[in-house]
Amino acid sequence: MTVRIGVVGTGMIGQDHIRRITDVVTGAEVVAVTDVDIARAERVASGVGARALPTGQDVITDPLVDAVVVTSWGPTHAEYVLAAIAAGKHVFCEKPLATTAEDCLRIVEAEQAHGRRLVQVGFMRRYDQGYRAMKRVLDDGDLGAPLLMHCVHRNPTVPEAYHSEMATQDTAVHEIDTIRWLLADEIVSAQVLTPRRTTRRFEHLQDPQVMLFETASGVRADVEVFVNCQYGYDIQCETVGETGTVRLPDPADVWLRQSGRLSSGVLQDWKRRFAAAFDLEFVEWVAAVREGTLTGPGAWDGYAAAVVCDTTVEALHSGRAVEVRMKDRPAFYES
Numbered sequence: 276m277t278v279r280i281g282v283v284g285t286g287m288i289g290q291d292h293i294r295r296i297t298d299v300v301t302g303a304e305v306v307a308v309t310d311v312d313i314a315r316a317e318r319v320a321s322g323v324g325a326r327a328l329p330t331g332q333d334v335i336t337d338p339l340v341d342a343v344v345v346t347s348w349g350p351t352h353a354e355y356v357l358a359a360i361a362a363g364k365h366v367f368c369e370k371p372l373a374t375t376a377e378d379c380l381r382i383v384e385a386e387q388a389h390g391r392r393l394v395q396v397g398f399m400r401r402y403d404q405g406y407r408a409m410k411r412v413l414d415d416g417d418l419g420a421p422l423l424m425h426c427v428h429r430n431p432t433v434p435e436a437y438h439s440e441m442a443t444q445d446t447a448v449h450e451i452d453t454i455r456w457l458l459a460d461e462i463v464s465a466q467v468l469t470p471r472r473t474t475r476r477f478e479h480l481q482d483p484q485v486m487l488f489e490t491a492s493g494v495r496a497d498v499e500v501f502v503n504c505q506y507g508y509d510i511q512c513e514t515v516g517e518t519g520t521v522r523l524p525d526p527a528d529v530w531l532r533q534s535g536r537l538s539s540g541v542l543q544d545w546k547r548r549f550a551a552a553f554d555l556e557f558v559e560w561v562a563a564v565r566e567g568t569l570t571g572p573g574a575w576d577g578y579a580a581a582v583v584c585d586t587t588v589e590a591l592h593s594g595r596a597v598e599v600r601m602k603d604r605p606a607f608y609e610s
């Protein structure tokens with residue numbers, strides 16, 4: 276069976292996922308798309324032989340659409356995910372699941388009322404080979420109990436519209452998910468340190484920031500977010516256990532020896548850094564949809580990340596460590 280996919284939002288990542296579903300993934304095709312910029316939707320649709328429909332609701336309820344991909348702006352995600360659940364269709368939603376924890380909770384409740392898991396959130400790092408290798412080491416227990424985690428998330432630059440809260444909501448949200456997933460542990464408190472600001476960007480922006488998280492089992496994780504580091508896109512992660520450490524490898528590149536120097540490149544954007552992870556994310560999602568199952572990060576992970584993000588933003592403004600106030604995980608979301 277070919278999974279017929281409808282895409283809501285044909286901007287940058289929407290187009291990238293449409294290309295991926297069309298050229299990389301087998302067993303799926305994009306049959307309908309929409310965007311508030313309907314001319315853009317029509318252009319994208321014609322490139323892959325799909326139909327451009329007027330609204331997201333039209334795509335989601337279309338009888339020829341089996342599953343939905345939501346890649347519109349964050350504040351519109353909740354409405355479309357809820358509509359997909361109401362239609363009983365699998366839905367892949369780019370991060371964030373919703374821009375408020377309340378909306379994430381509405382999704383969690385709607386999915387439980389439906390009785391079957393349908394929602395996957397686009398936390399693509401769980402599909403990166405380096406992160407997966409690190410998870411295997413941690414799950415094997417060879418390092419003893421994890422004690423510390425050190426993470427770095429650097430972007431070369433961000434546009435002027437990017438504000439200080441986005442360091443958490445848009446950027447560190449990926450680390451928040453990977454910390455929870457790698458450690459199979461919940462984050463219970465957050466604090467934000469605000470170092471001297473870089474002069475290389477906008478005055479309104481606190482950049483860099485250092486986030487300090489504590490998990491239920493007592494692991495301390497620090498996350499440096501520096502989104503105007505100038506030199507490239509750089510993701511680092513190291514976990515310190517009782518008997519050793521495990522570190523994310525840098526992306527493979529050649530070493531160049533020339534003119535008395537030894538050098539290798541630094542990638543410039545998340546698209547290339549996580550291209551293989553995005554591909555695998557869709558390969559596995561389509562396979563799960565065909566099986567009628569769900570194996571990736573779900574609505575509960577989207578909710579948990581949103582609550583930790585809210586707490587971190589509160590910590591940024593207050594300057595204090597703030598306790599995470601999260602609902603108990605329902606049995607529906609165990610395992």
Ligand SMILES: NC(=O)C1=CN([C@@H]2O[C@H](COP(=O)(O)OP(=O)(O)OC[C@H]3O[C@@H](n4cnc5c(N)ncnc54)[C@H](O)[C@@H]3O)[C@@H](O)[C@H]2O)C=CC1
Nearest residue numbers: 284285286287288310311312346347348349351369370371
């Ligand atoms: N996993 C990751 O690493 C990344 C995830 N994202 C996420 O993907 C989502 C989209 O981001 P981008 O593609 O960069 O943004 P974008 O601005 O390039 O594209 C968003 C598209 O959604 C459309 N849109 C807005 N409201 C709509 C509505 N109500 N109905 C239908 N279409 C609507 C816009 O016209 C635009 O074409 C965001 O939630 C973002 O956080 C983005 C970049 C990387």
Ligand SMILES: O=C1[C@@H](O)[C@H](O)[C@@H](O)[C@H](O)[C@H]1O
Nearest residue numbers: 428430445446447449502545
């Ligand atoms: O999700 C992403 C962007 O939205 C965000 O703006 C970047 O900071 C992240 O590195 C990227 O993965």
